[in-house]
Amino acid sequence: MEFNFTDEQELLLQSLDDLLERECSEQYIAELDAAHEPPTAFRKAMYDTGFLSLGFPEQYGGTPVDAVTLVLLAGRVARQGLNNGYGMELLQAMDILEFGSEAQREEILGLLAQGETPFALGFTEPGAGSDSSGLRTSAVHRDGQVVFNGTKTLITNALRSRNLLLMARDPAVSGSRGAISMYLVPTDAPGITYNQLDKVVWHTADSCEVFFDDVTLPESCLVGTKGRGFEQLMRNFEFERLVIASQCWGQAECAFHDAAAYAAQRQQFGQPIGQFQLIQQKLVDMAIKVENMGNLVLKTAWMLDQGLDLRTQGALCKRYCALSAFEVADDAVQIFGGIGLTNGARVSRIWRDTRGHRVGGGTDEIMVHIAGRQIVKAHN
Amino acid sequence: MSVAVIFKWAYSPADAQVRSDGTLDLSRAKAAISEYDPVAIAAGRQLANDLGTDLVGLTAGPAGIDSPLMRKAALSRGLDRLFVATHSALEQANSTVTANVLAAALGREPEIAAVIAGAESVDDAAGQVPLTLAGLLDWPGLAGVSGIAVDGGALEVYRTGANRQETLRLTGPAVLAVTTNAVSPPVPGMKDILAAGKKPATVLDEAELGPVTCAQAVEVGRRPTAVPRREGRVLDGELAEAVRQAVSVIQEAGLA
Ligand SMILES: Cc1cc2nc3c(=O)[nH]c(=O)nc-3n(C[C@H](O)[C@H](O)[C@H](O)COP(=O)(O)OP(=O)(O)OC[C@H]3O[C@@H](n4cnc5c(N)ncnc54)[C@H](O)[C@@H]3O)c2cc1C
Numbered sequence: 001m002e003f004n005f006t007d008e009q010e011l012l013l014q015s016l017d018d019l020l021e022r023e024c025s026e027q028y029i030a031e032l033d034a035a036h037e038p039p040t041a042f043r044k045a046m047y048d049t050g051f052l053s054l055g056f057p058e059q060y061g062g063t064p065v066d067a068v069t070l071v072l073l074a075g076r077v078a079r080q081g082l083n084n085g086y087g088m089e090l091l092q093a094m095d096i097l098e099f100g101s102e103a104q105r106e107e108i109l110g111l112l113a114q115g116e117t118p119f120a121l122g123f124t125e126p127g128a129g130s131d132s133s134g135l136r137t138s139a140v141h142r143d144g145q146v147v148f149n150g151t152k153t154l155i156t157n158a159l160r161s162r163n164l165l166l167m168a169r170d171p172a173v174s175g176s177r178g179a180i181s182m183y184l185v186p187t188d189a190p191g192i193t194y195n196q197l198d199k200v201v202w203h204t205a206d207s208c209e210v211f212f213d214d215v216t217l218p219e220s221c222l223v224g225t226k227g228r229g230f231e232q233l234m235r236n237f238e239f240e241r242l243v244i245a246s247q248c249w250g251q252a253e254c255a256f257h258d259a260a261a262y263a264a265q266r267q268q269f270g271q272p273i274g275q276f277q278l279i280q281q282k283l284v285d286m287a288i289k290v291e292n293m294g295n296l297v298l299k300t301a302w303m304l305d306q307g308l309d310l311r312t313q314g315a316l317c318k319r320y321c322a323l324s325a326f327e328v329a330d331d332a333v334q335i336f337g338g339i340g341l342t343n344g345a346r347v348s349r350i351w352r353d354t355r356g357h358r359v360g361g362g363t364d365e366i367m368v369h370i371a372g373r374q375i376v377k378a379h380n
Numbered sequence: 381m382s383v384a385v386i387f388k389w390a391y392s393p394a395d396a397q398v399r400s401d402g403t404l405d406l407s408r409a410k411a412a413i414s415e416y417d418p419v420a421i422a423a424g425r426q427l428a429n430d431l432g433t434d435l436v437g438l439t440a441g442p443a444g445i446d447s448p449l450m451r452k453a454a455l456s457r458g459l460d461r462l463f464v465a466t467h468s469a470l471e472q473a474n475s476t477v478t479a480n481v482l483a484a485a486l487g488r489e490p491e492i493a494a495v496i497a498g499a500e501s502v503d504d505a506a507g508q509v510p511l512t513l514a515g516l517l518d519w520p521g522l523a524g525v526s527g528i529a530v531d532g533g534a535l536e537v538y539r540t541g542a543n544r545q546e547t548l549r550l551t552g553p554a555v556l557a558v559t560t561n562a563v564s565p566p567v568p569g570m571k572d573i574l575a576a577g578k579k580p581a582t583v584l585d586e587a588e589l590g591p592v593t594c595a596q597a598v599e600v601g602r603r604p605t606a607v608p609r610r611e612g613r614v615l616d617g618e619l620a621e622a623v624r625q626a627v628s629v630i631q632e633a634g635l636a
Contacts, residue, residue, distance in 0.1 A: 007449045008573050011456060014412070015567045022567075050569030063570040 009069055016073055019049055020080050026346060029082050033203045033349055038160050039085060044115030046086065052112055055090050060097060060109055067239070067301040071246035075297065078250025081346050083202055083353040087243035091236055093118060095165065096184065099224030099232050104184050111162055119163035119184065122152045122210060123233070130366045132167075132230070133176040137212060139168035139183065141219060141226070146183065148191075148215040156360070158194060158208035161187055167229055182229035183221045191215035201356035203349075237362075238310040241318035242300050244361045248325035248354060249293040255325075255350045256286045259332035266337075273335070282331045289324040296320055312374040319367035322357040329354045382434040384495045385424035385459065386482055386513070387417035389439050389450050402603070413453055416498035422565035423528060423558045424496040425458040430530040431493055440465040440481045446583055455576035456568040462581040463488065469592040474599065477592050479512035484589040486517065494528070494535060494550075495519075497557045507557065514555035522548065523557040 005013065023045040032039055046052045055070055056062020074087035089112060096108045096118075111118040128134035137150025148168055158164065166183045173179035185192075195209040224232045260283055263274035273279050300317040304310055329351040333340035340347050358364050395409035413421075421437065428435035437459040439445065443466045454462055465485035469477050486492065495517075497510035507523060514521025527538035535550040540559075568576075613629060615622040630636045 007452050008570075008577075010449060011453055011568065011573045011576075012570060014453075015569065015573075019567045049567045050571055054570050063574065065570060 005072075009072060012069065013072065013076055015049065016051065016076050019045060019051070020077065024077075024080050024082060024085070026081060029080070029204075030344075030346070030349070034343070036203045036206065038117060038157070038204050039082060040115045042082070042085065042115075043089070047113055047115055051086070052089060056093070056097065056109075060105065067242065067304040068298060071242060071297050071301040074243055074246040075250035075253070075294070078247040079253045081251065081254045081350060083204060083251065083349075083356075084247065087247065088240075089118060091240050091243055092121060092165065094236050094239075095182070095232060096223065098235070099182070100184065101220065101223075103220070104223060107163070107184075117157045117161045119165045120155050120157040120161040120187075122155050122158075122164040122166040122185075124152060124154045126151055126153050126209075130363060130369075135167060135169055135176075135180060137166070137168040138171045139166075139181060140171065144219050145216055146219055146221060148183075148185070148212040148217075150212050152210040152212075153208075154197065154360075155208050155210050156202070156205045158187065158210055159196065159206040163187060164192075164210065165223070167233065170227065173227070176230065178227040180229040181226050182223040182232050183217075184223050185215070185217060185221055189215050189217060199356075201352045202360075203352075238314035239304065240361055241314045241367075242297065242304065242310075244357055245293070245300070245317045245321035246297045248321040248357050249290070249297050251350045251354050252286075252293060252321075252325040252328040253290050255329045255332035255347050255354075256283075256290050258345075258347050259283065259286065259335040263335055279335060282335060286328045286331050289328050293321045293324055312371045312378075315362075315367040315371035315374075318362065319364050319371070322354070322367075323364055325354040326351070326358055381431065381491045381493055382436050382489055383424050383428040383431065384436050384438055384486060384489060384492050385417075385421050386438050386440075386495060386497050386510070387420060387454060388414040388498075388501045389441060389445050389454075390414045390501055411450070413457070414498060414501045416500060416560050418457055418565035419560060419562055420496045420498040420558055421454070421457045421459065422563045423525075423556075426563060427494065427496065427528050427530070427535075428460075433493060434460045436461050436463065436489060438463045438465065438482060438485055440467065440470055440478055440485065442466060442468065442471045443585070445470075448577075451581045452573060452576040455579045455581070456572040457565065458572075459579070461579055463584055464581060465584045465589060467586050467589055467592065469586075472599070474597055475506060475508035475512055476594055476596060479509050479516055480592050480594050481589060482509070482513050483516040485584050486513075488584060488588075492553050494553055495555045496528075497555060499523075499557055499560050510555045510557040517553075517555065519552065520550065520554040521557075522554060525556045525558045526562050528556060528558075 024042045043052065050063060051073065053062040054065045058064065070087065077086040093108050093112060096104050108118040123132065125135055125137060127136060137148065137152060140147045148166070150168065164185045164187055166185045167180055168183060169179045170181065191213045192215055193211045197207045197209060199207045263279050263283060264272055266273045296317045300310065300313050303313055329347060332347040333351050336345055336347055339345055342348060389411055391406045391409040391411050397405040397408065399405050424435050435458065437454050439454065446464045446466060451462060463485050465481050467481045470481060486495065495513065500507035511521040511523060522537055522539065524539045525537050526540045529536045537548045537550060537556060539546040539548065615625045
């Protein structure tokens with residue numbers, strides 16, 4: 001077994017470190033977080049250096065790359081303390097590159113090149129969260145047009161994106177199979193209104209309820225095959241979980257290093273608090289979790305590269321990393337004491353942001369639901 | 381015709397641990413292109429583009445210096461090809477020996493418009509190699525170069541001093557050591573890194589380079605000198621008050 005990086009990975013990580021130092025300082029991230037702004041300038045720099053098109057097919061100006069390398073990069077950006085800084089756009093764009101029309105591909109790649117968020121994923125509804133089959137937003141195809149009605153909620157980046165990748169059902173088809181399709185819908189289409197949600201996590205991305213009231217668009221907004229939307233979305237879900245897990249890993253590592261450095265210099269009772277065994281125990285447990293997260297993420301990415309089935313592994317990885325990252329961040333806040341609960345401390349932001357990953361992309365419990373069933377089935 | 385860039389593959393002191401006796405432990409340090417040399421490579425790339433020539437890189441060291449990682453690290457930064465000069469005399473490198481080996485290696489390149497170098501190396505920080513090399517080549521050697529332009533086929537070199545901006549016109553090849561901020565080196569992307577593996581690299585070994593016969597200054601001792609302790613003062617209070625305090629601290633220290 002080989003734990004070393006390849007030369008290419010080593011050099012890419014060095015390049016990324018240089019870029020992070022130049023374009024993604026802690027001050028920059030803290031300012032975005034305070035102003036609730038997305039990291040557009042950083043994304044643009046990532047695009048210009050080719051990082052944002054890594055993994056895209058060559059015919060779209062990208063450079064194919066393996067999943068192990070991608071999660072290393074996603075983890076490294078997250079280690080800077082930036083939430084959702086890398087990986088998600090690529091992931092989303094894959095849906096369009098794979099299933100979209102030529103016009104849709106051009107639109108999305110053009111937006112990526114400008115550092116913009118190409119689209120928001122419109123899946124969750126007030127009545128359909130973990131249970132996606134309960135999705136009610138309707139898409140009625142009539143005379144070359146589609147009419148949308150319904151409500152989506154908790155949609156990340158809805159206000160900042162030019163498009164929504166909308167999941168909607170054909171009311172004429174009963175059940176879920178064959179009913180749900182995927183659409184690329186401009187966010188400024190007449191009949192769409194927004195209600196911004198004031199969430200406590202992920203300040204660099206907005207979250208919204210989105211209302212569709214007889215929104216009428218040409219049928220060319222359909223992505224891929226009618227009635228196959230769910231399968232299309234699922235194709236990249238396991239990869240999404242892996243990217244989320246790698247971000248959790250990076251953020252946890254950031255919180256761990258901050259906490260260890262603070263423990264080494266903060267003096268109480270005449271000595272650095274890092275000398276107290278209770279603090280050391282926290283640091284040791286945090287280090288074990290960070291190490292485990294890295295191993296799980298890299299092994300899962302390797303499995304993806306080998307074309308192995310990820311249903312169980314992806315869920316194990318997402319559950320462990322989201323939960324452990326939050327635990328590490330929580331211990332980091334504890335080590336910082338009161339200052340850790342102020343906005344000036346990076347660990348407080350990581351604590352907030354890692355909490356979001358225990359729900360977004362599938363909850364901790366749903367990961368048990370997915371992996372648990374598989375484990376029992378495999379042993380039956 | 382080509383433009384050459386010399387660069388050093390060195391352990392970064394940033395990764396070094398200082399032992400309790402003051403000596404450096406480099407066992408966990410990684411080798412990389414010396415900190416200021418990417419600026420030299422970027423300046424060389426710009427000049428080669430302006431002249432419409434090749435950009436050739438050159439590094440020198442003991443035999444162990446050559447590795448696929450070193451080659452790709454250098455070539456991904458915009459070099460067209462690479463010379464790796466290996467010589468046993470460089471096991472205990474000093475700037476005179478290094479410059480001699482580099483001069484011998486540059487003899488393999490038929491016509492060079494200029495040799496570009498970084499301000500200083502990250503480990504020795506002496507800045508001597510480029511100027512010694514210039515002397516060996518019998519070319520002008522200019523340090524502190526902040527810009528290079530091509531004017532009617534001739535090179536114009538800009539140097540910015542404390543109270544002057546010089547423009548110098550070169551009538552032939554020269555060795556130019558650029559300042560740390562002469563240009564902003566681009567960050568190599570995946571495409572550059574992948575392409576680097578396919579670019580040509582030539583190893584010039586001791587047999588090809590010949591013996592180093594120059595007189596040498598051999599290091600016979602090294603000890604750390606006491607570094608003046610840095611005083612840290614945390615200034616509390618509102619920003620305006622903190623600035624006032626900072627000003628008076630600076631004045632008390634006789635720094636302003
Ligand atoms: C930060 C953030 C960003 C998000 N971004 C997006 C986005 O961009 N697009 C989008 O479409 N959605 C997004 N979501 C929504 C997200 O996908 C849902 O919140 C998530 O799927 C859970 O759905 P829910 O909130 O309706 O909770 P529910 O499904 O109602 O769950 C409530 C609780 O019940 C548990 N539960 C549910 N079913 C089971 C079960 N079978 N067994 C055991 N426990 C169960 C859950 O784990 C949870 O603890 C985002 C959410 C967050 C927090």
